[in-house]
Amino acid sequence: MFLISDLCAMLNAYLDEDQVSAVYHAYLFGAEAHEGQTRMTGEPYIYHPIAVARILAEMRMDENTLIAAILHDVIEDTETHKEQIAKLFGEEVAEIVDGVTKLDHIHFDNKQEAKAESFRKMILAMVKDIRVILIKLADRLHNMRTLGIMRADKARRIAGETLDVYAPIANRLGMNVMRHELEELGFKAYYPMRYRVLKESVNKVRGNRKTLVKKTQEALENRLSHEGIQCDVLGREKHLYSIYRKMQNKNLPFSEVYDVYAFRIVVDTVDSCYRALGAVHALYKPVPGKFKDYIAIPKINGYQSLHTILFSPFGVPIEVQLRTSDMHRVAENGIAAHWGYKESENNGGVIAQAKAREWLKSLLDLQQNAGDSIEFLESVKVDLFPSEVYVFTPKGLIMELPRGATIVDFAYAVHTDVGSSCVAGKINHQHAPLSTQLKNGQTIEIITAPGASPNPSWLNFVFTAKARGSIRNILKNLQRDESIALGTRLLNKCLGNVNMSVQDLSQSRIERVIKDYELNSMDELLHQVGLGNRIPQLVVRHLLPEQSDALDQARQEHGPLLNIRGTEGMVVHYGRCCHPIPGDPIVGFISSGRGIVIHTKSCKNAKDYLKQAQKWIDVEWSDDISAEFSVTLRVVVEHRKGVLATIASALADCEANIEHVVTADREDQLYSLDFTLSVRDRTHLADIMRNLRLLAIVATLTRL
Template sequence: MPTPNSINGLLEKASKYLTAEQVAGIQVAYDFGDLAHEGQSRKSGEAYIWHPIAVAEILADIQLDQESLIAAILHDVIEDTPYSKQDITDRFGENVAEIVDGVTKLGKLEFDNPQEAQAENFRKMILAMARDIRVILIKLADRLHNMRTLGVMRPDKQRRIARETLDIFAPIAGRLGINAIRLELEDLGFKAMYPYRFAVLESAVKKARGNRKEVIEQITDTIQNRLNQEHISGTVCGREKHLYSLYKKMQNKRQSFADILDIFAFRIVVDTVDECYRTLGSVHSLYKPLPQRFKDYIAIPKGNGYQSLHTSLFGPYGVHLEVQIRDKIMNEVSEHGIAAHWQYKQDDSQTKKGTSQVDARAQEWVKNLLEIQQSAGNSLDFLENVKIDLFPDVIYVFTPKGDIITLPTGSTPVDFAYAVHTDIGHATVGCRIDKKLVPLRTPLQSGKTIHIIKSKDAQPNPAWLNFVSTAKARSQIRHFMKNQRVGDAMSLGHKMLAKSLRKFNMSYEGLTEEIRDELIEVLKLSSWEQLLEDLGSGNRMSPLVAKQIHDVVLGTDDRIAPKNLGLEAGLPISGTEGMVLHFANCCHPIPGDQIVGFISTEKGLVIHRNSCHNVKNLKNNPEKYLDVHWDDHATGTYLVDIQLEAKNERGTLAKIASEIAKTNTDIERVSSEDKDESYSLMHFVINVRDRIHLAKIMRHLKRLPIVEKIQRL
């Protein structure tokens, strides 16, 4: 059990900006959470309630409202205790219960694999975030405390959680402008993912810090004195780069640690926007600016609401300086992003104005995520699309009316059209950039004005998927194509099935409702339309379905149960008229082998050996799995792969090839690699008639003194 003092730190932080009544409500939530988690402990051995309290403290540090702190204390109650969402609603209100439910994972559902579970949990979190953005703030604080205490986990689990943090949660924090949390998540994730690289880089930074301290102090004093001379009220501080930022910069720019560390970074915080631009002029007169290294994120904010002036300068001693200039409100938004919207500073109208802009941008991003979610095929597709959306090196372009649209670097006019509106994207036929007609695959550049040419009869082109960059454009194009294909596939499936039925002297029109229902039940489909769609899209083969219908009509439907699809006695390959046959390259089946068949969308009926390592996975799809066997009079030749271990002697390959030729066998492919100084491994792909023919070839080769070992692969 936690000590009575374990809540004191949270209450003390909350009391600095909440009323006494609100702080008392937090105490009540703690008492409830403590009781709910009684007897539970973390892997570290601590009482479980310490984790929710730590999460709430992280949120109290950035002064979130009372409901957020209560929800943080209770965020694991629904998932890990007998209490329900209704219990929380009754005690703490509907808002708190909705937030807690949004944070709760889908722990009680079963998934085929961990990736699917992760993707579905993420989808649920995004939907909850759309209702209340505080869901993601609590989830980020939860992940931050878990990362701080990650050391008690197994190394493999540490790496999995770290990868998820770097791929998803840190970018989300960045997308919402919460840089304080993003930077710590990145450094902790880096440490867990690459502990040796982290330690080396950390040691190098500490070693270099002493040599840089005097230079940083001198430049800081020089800039501060210039501000004082200009009567600008501001603070200057040297800004040390975080380890993960250094690591990514070294990777992306392929620069050494010494090159990266030669760049000195400073932040100047002033009182007003006007002073930001005056400060820019002052530092440019103090140190010479680097050409084309100035960015004005005040006039054109980043997609997450971030505002600042960025400039690069030639400093003293030949060093390069990176300088950020912003006012106090921009600095607050830079640290806390969307979280600043929930802070208790209602009396500051300027702060409210700044945070409302961030909130609007965050809500716009969440709205885009919802559109992507609605058009994604499944949770894994959705997660992949969101990952693409979370790593935007951005450009800023203009609509003909002068509105600014933010897009990832590499975006095209099609991405721009879908960013404006889905219907505009669907109707796009051309584009003008600064009044000049350009191809739709043209990469956009910042500052350009984009005019989309539309047509009411137009529709998305599948080729667009080869060059679009944004998740929204990709998902909307796929969604449109999928809906269009369903109708076309059903029409094609109807024609294919009608043609195949004629071979059994049956007609499509003669299929009664009873026959259709019976076949749908056997194949475990939801409707007859789904069967037609599967046929038209190639997921099922019409000759096989026609045979199944024939068996149903004859009253032998027990032979087409999903376990063997009508092939209890085995279907001879020679009896598969109308089917495209393909012999698997993974195992090269030949007459005489025990075989199975698997229906493939691209290749038709694929034949594998029973012993093939892929067969185990294929049997997990019984509706596509067939028991088949060779026809007694199978003719022709078939590829087979054999491996020999032979002595390294002059002419070895020629001797083996000659011996194979003596058996009237063609060699399709041959490759060789050294096993060691004395022996080579040789691979031959040869044409054989059956297992007897193969055995004869292998006997001939075994007689050669240079052949140590031979086997079929």
Template sequence: MDSNAMATDSTSGPTANETEQDGRVDEHNGPGKVVYEYEDPAYRVFVDTLNYLEPEEIEQVLAAYRFGEKAHQGQTRLSGEPYITHPLAVAGALAEWRMDAPAIIAALLHDVMEDTSVSKAEIAERFGKQVADLVDGLSKLDRIEFQSYQDAQAENFRKMLMAMATDLRIVLIKLADRRHNLQTMAPVRPDKRRRIAHETLEIYAPIATRLGLNNISRQLQDLSFKHIYPMRFRVLTRAVKAVRGNRRELLSKILDGIRSKLQESNIEAGVFGREKSLYSIYHKMVDKHLSFSQVLDIYGFRVIVRDVPTCYLALGALHSRYKPVPGKFKDYIAIPKANGYQSLHTTLIGPYGTPIEIQIRTQSMHHLAEEGIASHWLYKDSEESGADLQVKTHKWLQSLLELQGASGDSSEFLEHVKVDLFPDEVYVFTPKGKILALPRGATVIDFAYAVHTDIGHRCVAARIDHELIPLSAELNNGNQVEIITAPHANPNPAWLNYVKTSRARSKIRQFLKAIQQDSSSALGENMLNQELQALGVVPSEIPAAVWERVIRDSGKKSRREILTDIGLGRSLAAVFARRLVANDEVPQNEVSESKPLVIRGTEGMAVQLAPCCQPIPGDPIVGLLRNGQGLRIHTHACQATRKSRTTEPQNWINVEWEPDPDQCFDVRIRVTAKKVRGLLGRVATGISQAGANIEHVNMDGKKPGLFIDLHFLVQVSGRPHLAALMRSLRRIPDVVRIVREQE
């Protein structure tokens, strides 16, 4: 919706029999000749830009204009202008991109479903299903109630990006719509201006960049900067104008130097000076803590040549004229950016020691760099590059569809998309030489998931440039990465702390969620069976019809969903047990005494051993069931649970260890001993001889006196094993005390 809109009336649009001819193709004057009955200059300019369309398409566009004007009749913007001026400006931007007629019609009608009583069916009947789908993809969800503005914003972005994955024209219309809103926001109150501008910098400008639409991205950034920091914008504008005057002679000298060197080398090229956008200057000042006078590369230069080999010839010629700055050369022709951008970038030392930023590219690369995916419609000579960009864009959009399927809600989906929109890429190689682009700061885990989901799930180690490194290691440009997998390995929840790509984060969360549901369902089934047995019912004898009735009455989708909710603490096992037995079809025996729930301590994510007391087999234990957290096992003596057991008795259930669990469990011990040489080695040997593993060790080295405390995290099979370990350590002469540590 137009952020400047002020609806004063809402009327339905005209019917299919509407006969007004305010602007039409004149058959007597030949194709494309238009009779103007509107005197609005903006309308006349708009109609003139449609000359690339067929006459019948122009007539459809003008009919859409009349339809939209009628639908918005009585509505004005905050500036007092008729509302139709906004859709007209958006459609005009698309006409400049030479978009097809359905896209321009959709731009003219993009607010009618949202702000008037016109329905999607009406638009489909009048202008076709394709236009109706485009308009629907652009319409927000104002009729749905959300808990907060953030939820509504996230859901609107989700819908727009999903529609964009089906038809790219939707995002081009949306970007043109956002740009015009920012250009005409003077009457909007300041807080709303800032909110819309922040939203633009977070989402819309990065999307434009991701699609290679650098021109509109720069405009969105500068307009947003103007609305967020109006005073800084004015000061920086004046400073740039002053510099432009002061450096005119220097810039002219550099331009002449570049042109003369290229001519000497018989290289045909167009050479242009370019000024950095205000936002990029400001961003550099903030990011690198520079004053305006320290930002030397306000001006850059662009060299346009006829083909790729000439790009490299031009680079060599310029490097022979001016000295290159080491480490400041980037070849985006050999390795294009993810959005299809291609150029050679180099920084040279120019006259008076001034750094010169130069971009060298072909004409088709230039079109693609400025207009991105829109160049597919705008320039016929960049068709090959445009097709390549369309393939890359399609892959990115497909990844959005994958994220949508994996994300639990709109906010999580928006978080994933934002991660993808700020890449600042590094380029790494697979062992077979394939190049992968990943965001700066990406780790080995991100690389593994970029190769294949199964590789990510099963990875256990990696080699970077043939050296073994941890999975959390960050990747650098040019690294060759080899992933080592194991058949039974699974993602670790700790990976979420350091992965950078939305794909990796999404796949890990998806896997963990599935594992949690499986283990929660199994736990829920055990808890429900325990309650049923206490009521004298054999779980296997409950008829399927009874289960179906209980599932239907509870509003759940399946038995598995009920069991998962019980295992996660969202529902009470006792409640469902009573619902199941409250039926004559269920045979009941004598009521038996409720038995404790038997656990192994390794059931998965649904059953966790509390880190505060670290229970091990043999310890008296009790279970705490909390909503969404599953079952957490504590020792009876755990200090952290005393208050909760009094205030929340309904959340505690009786549990006991399964006899002889064939597993190892973590336990902390503190060993106090004399400060003597070789102590740590002797204690470690004693632990190993007792058949225990050492997971972690640290010591209080600065403790005054003759004694020192050694803190070990060891793995034992249970209390008898721990007792044997402690007896073994007491035999060491210098050990004076051993204590099991529990919070």
């Protein structure tokens, strides 16, 4: 339990005796005002204001801030009036206490308008005097430290507010020590299970890291000492919430996030920072593109440091931050560092203060220009939470997404079904590619279609874990259904050589093979056959060992094994090396994990595959194909105006869609153009090529 005597002992380290006496006098006034009041923990209420003042004293805040911290609840919870505080402790203290009191009326709920208005009041109170929000942050921090006494649902609501609003404000003001503790406590209360699992994982690997951390630290210290640089080298422990956010935002496993060794080097001067940087780069090679100079260009909250990542001899990256002691103080306490030190001693604090004042001025401008509280909230969050993007639905609702999110991420944020049936999107009423990254203030509209399903290519650009997980889950189920269907077709074709089908197999045969393959069901066996992980001929031989000779003879005698319809989905692929189309003589190659890859028989790759007898199958095109297939034509044309338009017009007349165009080569007055087209079959392709050859501008035409 922290008492007023402990607080006064702390204050004696940096305040004058008269200033400490003024703080003690405020304590006596507050204790009398709160007489008889207790907290949920059962302790006298005055212990809470003392604890809040202690948090601020650790940041070496001035006497008026400390007095206001001790008195921050007297107007709200007692009969004390603002005028009394002004008379006893001055107008400045009274205004700060009044500002904090107004913030205590803020109650967050699910109503967007009310939440936006509450947020506006808090921001404007902060604009009036930054110390108001410093006290409120300290008040919230102590409440978070004692959150365990609260009812679970209330504790989770408070933790959510802390993570959504108070921790980001602390970050925006550069108060990293407070921000990290708010995030850790908020994380623990909001996601208790995730917090526990992550903490256990960190504890398990921490012991294995100690030796390597010690060796690296000693190597850095020895190198810097050899260069004559006085410094402190500290190993940095990664915060659980930071690890969690990185895993979530970047979709990384724990090992990749935690397996980075972090060190902080604190020196005496700016010159020593750059000298130390050269020394550590000489010791370990830097990772290209991973150096950031926040000394020359401070962060928006005034933070200054040099950041670099190095290759270590232990096979893991080393993250190093280099800063002066003044910069370190500002990095820890941000704008609060301004009050505890003289400006001549603390240039970093002056920078942080100037940055904060600049930001506060911009908030006033935003307030004057904002039409309503929601618009103000949107504008402030753009700046307050730079890692987030805020966009609007067509009905004007605000959606929050991580920076880098795309139209598809937005669709999944609205609802999983919306994302899965998405076929197109609009940004500000204009059609845009689904991969377009969103920007603040845009209005996003999603166009859906019944029966649509996610495109596997979406995984190349979606940003959010929800979208990525949903797409993978749907594709996995879709692929499983398709692979089971293909696996059934493949086994039926093989079994058909001995006048049998999958349905004719006895349960005992199926159970024996499933057991031998260590599988759980017949569907799982069909799934593996369809994916190409098991070769159908070998599976049938295992099912019917007594029919091996008949199966071999039947394969040699019978024609094509499988009809290709073009609608098999994700388990039948077409070789990009030869672009087979209906009408081409083809062969199928069983590729593990992909199913069947179709090649033309004249393809060089197919000739190599034919050497692996067990992995290729005879295939033929079905008679009822409605799909379209890609094919590439190389067209050598004369260099004239309107060449592309002429060719595009001719292709359109033939009902051929252009997928891609590449300028392959140029020689004198001739251009070589590669067109990738969608065609129905060889007959369609022949018509296209015939029409193109009739054009005067076409010199030669070949299919690649």
